[in-house]
Amino acid sequence: MKITFIKPGMGEKKSYDAMEPLVFAILKAITPKEHEVILYDDRLEEIPYDEITNLVAITVETFTAKRAYAIAFQFRKRKIPVIMGGFHPTMVPSEAIQYCDSIVIQDAENLWPNILDDVVNHRLQKIYKNDNLPPLDNIIPDRSIFVGKKYKNLHLIQFSRGCKYACDFCSISSFYGKSLRFRPVQDVLLEIKNLKFNNLLFVDDNIFSNRTLMKELLIALIPLKKRWICQISIDVARDDEILSLMKQSGCLACIIGLESLREQNLVQMKKKWNHQIEYSKAIKHINNYEIMVLGTFVLGYDFDDITSFDEILKFSIKNKLFLAHFNPLSPTPGTPLFDRLKSENRLINDPWWLNDNYKYGKAMFKPAKLSSEQFEQACFENRKQFNSLSSIIFRLFNKAHLTSFANFYFFLGANFITRKAIRFKQGLSLGKQE
Numbered sequence: 232m233k234i235t236f237i238k239p240g241m242g243e244k245k246s247y248d249a250m251e252p253l254v255f256a257i258l259k260a261i262t263p264k265e266h267e268v269i270l271y272d273d274r275l276e277e278i279p280y281d282e283i284t285n286l287v288a289i290t291v292e293t294f295t296a297k298r299a300y301a302i303a304f305q306f307r308k309r310k311i312p313v314i315m316g317g318f319h320p321t322m323v324p325s326e327a328i329q330y331c332d333s334i335v336i337q338d339a340e341n342l343w344p345n346i347l348d349d350v351v352n353h354r355l356q357k358i359y360k361n362d363n364l365p366p367l368d369n370i371i372p373d374r375s376i377f378v379g380k381k382y383k384n385l386h387l388i389q390f391s392r393g394c395k396y397a398c399d400f401c402s403i404s405s406f407y408g409k410s411l412r413f414r415p416v417q418d419v420l421l422e423i424k425n426l427k428f429n430n431l432l433f434v435d436d437n438i439f440s441n442r443t444l445m446k447e448l449l450i451a452l453i454p455l456k457k458r459w460i461c462q463i464s465i466d467v468a469r470d471d472e473i474l475s476l477m478k479q480s481g482c483l484a485c486i487i488g489l490e491s492l493r494e495q496n497l498v499q500m501k502k503k504w505n506h507q508i509e510y511s512k513a514i515k516h517i518n519n520y521e522i523m524v525l526g527t528f529v530l531g532y533d534f535d536d537i538t539s540f541d542e543i544l545k546f547s548i549k550n551k552l553f554l555a556h557f558n559p560l561s562p563t564p565g566t567p568l569f570d571r572l573k574s575e576n577r578l579i580n581d582p583w584w585l586n587d588n589y590k591y592g593k594a595m596f597k598p599a600k601l602s603s604e605q606f607e608q609a610c611f612e613n614r615k616q617f618n619s620l621s622s623i624i625f626r627l628f629n630k631a632h633l634t635s636f637a638n639f640y641f642f643l644g645a646n647f648i649t650r651k652a653i654r655f656k657q658g659l660s661l662g663k664q665e
């Protein structure tokens with residue numbers, strides 16, 4: 232049997248900074264050898280709908296749902312069964328199943344061999360669901376599926392799934408609940424040793440979810456001499472031993488969800504614990520270990536008014552963040568935030584991910600203390616000003632950004648890519664039709 236994996240894009244434009252879709256390397260690794268497997272990445276290339284195949288498997292996030300449904304339509308028109316998995320079908324299965332033949336709810340790894348058996352025997356079921364989330368051991372992603380694709384020279388690695396916290400806007404806790412699972416360190420090392428590039432991005436939602444296991448990983452990473460980036464919670468700033476090991480094992484930068492400078496917002500989003508640490512001190516402390524900090528903010532919680540945007544912008548520049556993401560609050564289905572805004576009748580263009588009026592950067596909800604237009608404009612302005620040339624030059628002069636050629640190069644590269652992305656994405660329509 233031939234299986235076609237599809238990674239859908241978000242809109243009309245092809246991507247210039249796509250990263251490898253790790254999920255398909257994982258699925259390839261557990262696909263029995265008798266099956267042929269091919270990947271088409273809609274962000275980089277055209278999809279050959281008329282190529283012969285027996286099954287199409289699409290990974291779907293909320294921002295790519297509309298495009299995924301359009302792609303599925305083309306294959307189903309040609310009588311090819313389509314299965315969807317990922318965050319979006321898990322969060323809104325009743326919607327996703329209308330656009331395909333089968334969906335996988337939550338992780339697919341332990342279900343995948345049975346699904347393939349069912350396809351071969353013409354008994355594909357509508358819904359596959361895990362009763363228990365599978366362990367993550369004994370799977371080494373097979374990246375042969377990426378050969379010939381123009382991805383960034385950075386490998387995505389996963390050590391764990393889940394997060395110890397449960398912020399109300401975040402799909403991670405809605406998807407995984409309280410479960411935290413880790414790969415054996417030996418599996419991660421085996422994978423890393425065979426990689427082509429030296430640059431790694433740990434895609435774990437919070438790599439600091441288990442201190443003991445993280446320490447074990449960091450010690451094992453040191454001899455490999457890689458450079459890496461991760462997502463981590465701000466409480467790591469209190470842990471000098473972990474910060475020192477991060478530095479020794481090649482950590483260049485970490486992505487930290489700072490979210491808001493207003494305590495009431497953090498309380499509302501169930502992230503009050505963030506505020507127990509003073510942000511400026513934490514950033515400086517991490518920078519002292521020559522690790523750069525990318526701060527992410529969520530703008531639009533109920534205690535934000537028009538002055539919040541300027542406060543956050545000034546804070547991000549003054550503290551010389553390596554990068555800052557000013558994310559307009561995005562109510563994702565399945566999260567407590569989405570349910571609250573829906574019950575308050577504050578969603579705009581609901582469901583925004585399928586609505587032709589929604590464009591990237593537009594408000595998806597009515598903010599409490601400012602108009603939707605003010606909100607959209609302020610988010611865009613923050614992005615533009617933070618990524619202006621004068622801001623980039625000012626922020627460059629931070630010890631952590633100039634400590635080595637690798638940091639310097641990465642700082643400049645990432646800042647100029649982000650600068651380009653601002654206009655590329657703003658106003659983008661979701662879901663190109665064929």
Ligand code: SF4
Pocket residue numbers: 394395396397398401402403404436437464488
């Ligand atoms: S700390 Fe980050 S990953 Fe964890 S629940 Fe909050 S936003 Fe999600």
